[in-house]
Amino acid sequence: MFIDSHAHIQLSQFDRDRDAVLKHAHEAALSTILIIGFDVETSLGAIELADKHKNLYATVGMHPHDAKKLTPDVLKTFRELLHHPKVIALGEIGLDYYRNLSPPAVQKEAFVKQLDLAEEMEMPIIVHNRDAYVDILPILEARGGKIQGVLHCFTGDVELMNRSLEIGFHIGIGGIVTYPNAKDVQAVAKEVPLERLLIETDCPWLAPQSWRGKRNEPAYVRAVAEKIAELHETSIETIGEITTQNFNRLFITD
Numbered sequence: 001m002f003i004d005s006h007a008h009i010q011l012s013q014f015d016r017d018r019d020a021v022l023k024h025a026h027e028a029a030l031s032t033i034l035i036i037g038f039d040v041e042t043s044l045g046a047i048e049l050a051d052k053h054k055n056l057y058a059t060v061g062m063h064p065h066d067a068k069k070l071t072p073d074v075l076k077t078f079r080e081l082l083h084h085p086k087v088i089a090l091g092e093i094g095l096d097y098y099r100n101l102s103p104p105a106v107q108k109e110a111f112v113k114q115l116d117l118a119e120e121m122e123m124p125i126i127v128h129n130r131d132a133y134v135d136i137l138p139i140l141e142a143r144g145g146k147i148q149g150v151l152h153c154f155t156g157d158v159e160l161m162n163r164s165l166e167i168g169f170h171i172g173i174g175g176i177v178t179y180p181n182a183k184d185v186q187a188v189a190k191e192v193p194l195e196r197l198l199i200e201t202d203c204p205w206l207a208p209q210s211w212r213g214k215r216n217e218p219a220y221v222r223a224v225a226e227k228i229a230e231l232h233e234t235s236i237e238t239i240g241e242i243t244t245q246n247f248n249r250l251f252i253t254d
């Protein structure tokens, strides 16, 4: 069994054939898909979809791109949505200094406010990072292990991975690991202790090498598992089994 720990199948890119995409996932032995929100609309969309299918779960949160939209009202909405039985994490939240669609100071403020909410609600978090480990890790380290979660689509080096592991975080590896020149991500995927690994697609983006440039979908998470299995000299089934256990331990506590 496999779990896609980061998918955006609520988006319009899947409106045409969402049922077929879910069928492919089932045929590829995916037991669970976590649908990630990144603003109010996509968080509501994630919940609506998760409500319709037993094996789908949802997250709510404000992405750093839209950090300036995190008003007190929106924060209140997220707090309410976090009580929904299908919502199992807060995210994706974080910092993105690559595109800087919101100013860094505004991004940091929104990140910290949502971390406060996660701590208050005792919810794990999904962290988005791009060119921002320099700020993200100290912010998380300052929480002293009170918040758990995953650094999704991890693209740092082994040293940054070790710092992330020290504060109890999981490492999310996606399709990039299958790209021939993604040496840093492959080094991380090889070194990461398997009990702290999650696999993901980030679909519709970042399709693995065989589908690179096309729309990604949850079934392709197997290509990620396959590459990691090769790096760890183990079987794809082992990677599927361990990452499923990790997911259940981190997100589904009942």
Ligand code: NI
Residues within 6 Å of the ligand: 006, 008, 036, 092, 202
């Ligand atoms: Ni994402």
